[in-house]
Amino acid sequence: MAKDVVTLYIDDASIRLLVSDGTRIKKWDDVPLEAGMVNQLVVQKPDEVAAKIKELFKAQKINSKKVNLGVSGTRCLSRPISVPQLPKDMLEEAVRREAKRVLPVSPEQVYLTWKSSSTSEGKLQVFMVATPRNIADSLFKTLQLAGLKPELMDAKPMLLARLVKETMAIIVDVQPTEFDIIIKNDGIPQPVRTISFPDKKIPWQNKLSMVQNEISRTIDFYNNENKQTPLVPMIPVFVSGELAGEESQSQDLSQALERPVVPLTSPLDSPDGLNLNRYMANVGLVLKNTRRANGSSLSISNLNILPTVYQPEPISLTRIAIVPSAIIAGTILLLLMLLIRTASIDISETRSQLTPTIQLLQQKLSERHQSIETIAGFEQNMNNIEILRGNIAAALTHLEMQSEQMNGDLAVTINTLPDTVNLIKISHANSVLTLTGTATSEEEVLSYLSELDASERFSSIKITSMSRISGQSVEFNAVLNAGG
Numbered sequence: 001m002a003k004d005v006v007t008l009y010i011d012d013a014s015i016r017l018l019v020s021d022g023t024r025i026k027k028w029d030d031v032p033l034e035a036g037m038v039n040q041l042v043v044q045k046p047d048e049v050a051a052k053i054k055e056l057f058k059a060q061k062i063n064s065k066k067v068n069l070g071v072s073g074t075r076c077l078s079r080p081i082s083v084p085q086l087p088k089d090m091l092e093e094a095v096r097r098e099a100k101r102v103l104p105v106s107p108e109q110v111y112l113t114w115k116s117s118s119t120s121e122g123k124l125q126v127f128m129v130a131t132p133r134n135i136a137d138s139l140f141k142t143l144q145l146a147g148l149k150p151e152l153m154d155a156k157p158m159l160l161a162r163l164v165k166e167t168m169a170i171i172v173d174v175q176p177t178e179f180d181i182i183i184k185n186d187g188i189p190q191p192v193r194t195i196s197f198p199d200k201k202i203p204w205q206n207k208l209s210m211v212q213n214e215i216s217r218t219i220d221f222y223n224n225e226n227k228q229t230p231l232v233p234m235i236p237v238f239v240s241g242e243l244a245g246e247e248s249q250s251q252d253l254s255q256a257l258e259r260p261v262v263p264l265t266s267p268l269d270s271p272d273g274l275n276l277n278r279y280m281a282n283v284g285l286v287l288k289n290t291r292r293a294n295g296s297s298l299s300i301s302n303l304n305i306l307p308t309v310y311q312p313e314p315i316s317l318t319r320i321a322i323v324p325s326a327i328i329a330g331t332i333l334l335l336l337m338l339l340i341r342t343a344s345i346d347i348s349e350t351r352s353q354l355t356p357t358i359q360l361l362q363q364k365l366s367e368r369h370q371s372i373e374t375i376a377g378f379e380q381n382m383n384n385i386e387i388l389r390g391n392i393a394a395a396l397t398h399l400e401m402q403s404e405q406m407n408g409d410l411a412v413t414i415n416t417l418p419d420t421v422n423l424i425k426i427s428h429a430n431s432v433l434t435l436t437g438t439a440t441s442e443e444e445v446l447s448y449l450s451e452l453d454a455s456e457r458f459s460s461i462k463i464t465s466m467s468r469i470s471g472q473s474v475e476f477n478a479v480l481n482a483g484g
Contacts (some may be wrong), residue, residue, distance in 0.1 A: 002172045006064045007158070007285035008053070008140065011072035013177045013200070017056045018282035022290035024269035027060045028279060041074045042223045043138035050145035068285040069153040069306070071139065073194035075179055076155045077103055077130040078385050080190050082123040087426070090414055095126055103130055110138050111307035112247065117188065127188055129155065140310050152288065153306035157182045159284025160240060161189040165262055168235055171264065172215060174243040176200045179211055181218045185229060193218060209248055210255050236260035244277040339385060409433050409482055411458055416451045421443040431482040439472050440464060445476045452480065459483045
């Protein structure tokens with residue numbers, strides 16, 4: 001029997017609850033939010049919003065404390081970027097530097113989550129999402145007050161893109177206070193726009209006109225930026241929310257845009273009486289958890305934008321920087337465990353034999369010497385195990401020292417790196433660091449290596465080759481001996 005997935009979607013106007021076993025929808029409900037409770041997705045009245053969440057759970061008789069959280073795309077920024085292929089411990093810093101360059105907000109104001117999707121021409125393609133800290137913090141505080149523990153979080157534009165099989169598509173979701181426009185290109189939702197209506201009480205025809213104009217603007221912008229993969233007229237517009245329930249309005253939109261307009265569908269079985277158009281973000285959360293993406297081509301579908309600070313502490317070996325060292329240490333520990341287990345079994349068997357042996361000693365004094373020798377042999381085995389344990393501990397200490405040395409060398413190498421120098425390859429073996437890279441001039445290479453020398457981490461630095469390549473760039477190789 002599949003485990004139920006409890007999903008909760010929150011925006012400025014309402015809270016929507018949906019429960020599914022991954023195949024069919026079992027429970028659903030929603031409650032409106034009074035004006036001012038949530039503003040621009042920041043919870044202004046956490047106690048009152050938490051009380052409404054509790055009411056929903058009580059009304060639907062839901063006891064689970066774990067939820068998947070979906071939020072409006074308001075103020076959540078997403079960008080696809082390209083970074084050099086780097087080791088894992090260096091990739092994090094590279095992504096954050098690029099985020100600081102391309103995002104219109106300070107990195108200190110957002111929680112940054114990202115996932116690499118593919119590689120192309122020596123570059124790693126990364127999709128990142130920036131969630132404002134005040135939004136995430138207020139939502140998590142509210143869920144805590146409601147007694148809930150979020151397992152994952154995602155924004156509505158990514159959840160809707162997950163429901164579409166096509167790699168190229170246009171997705172439009174219209175809600176009472178806002179609407180989303182998502183262009184899906186090669187499985188990546190970008191650009192993504194979430195636009196608020198100036199007043200949720202404006203006539204529907206005015207809303208439709210505004211939506212139509214913004215769709216046209218977004219398509220024109222995309223086609224100008226992506227001339228090799230334009231949005232040709234045969235690519236449909238998938239609609240959800242209020243627009244999906246208005247067949248005549250969808251036909252008008254199709255004629256105005258000169259392309260098909262079709263409702264967004266769900267792979268989940270839904271009961272009678274459920275207006276599924278209001279719960280498409282919840283459906284995306286269910287599929288995100290069950291990995292049934294309806295054949296979706298969304299390559300970043302398992303990205304969890306729940307900030308790491310609010311996720312359970314994972315068991316990780318990331319502190320061990322070098323994989324071979326981790327494998328060696330793990331192998332040694334496994335051998336130690338096997339030896340200790342074998343010795344424990346031997347000791348248990350010996351103890352079970354000692355009771356009849358003591359009884360026999362009282363009757364057969366001639367066997368006393370043999371029993372003493374047997375016990376002494378087991379004591380020697382235990383001493384040998386203690387010696388082996390000490391040797392293994394020393395080996396692990398040595399490995400940790402090597403790992404710290406390497407991490408320090410790599411940190412200095414990256415932190416000292418100027419914008420005019422690009423490292424193509426870094427290798428480290430036997431306390432020797434080998435760098436391969438390019439720079440705008442020989443002087444920049446010498447300046448960079450001088451900075452490394454000034455760090456006093458390296459006993460010697462030698463340029464093994466330097467040659468000019470295309471344009472004004474130079475390629476160089478350098479060997480750095482650690483232990484300075």
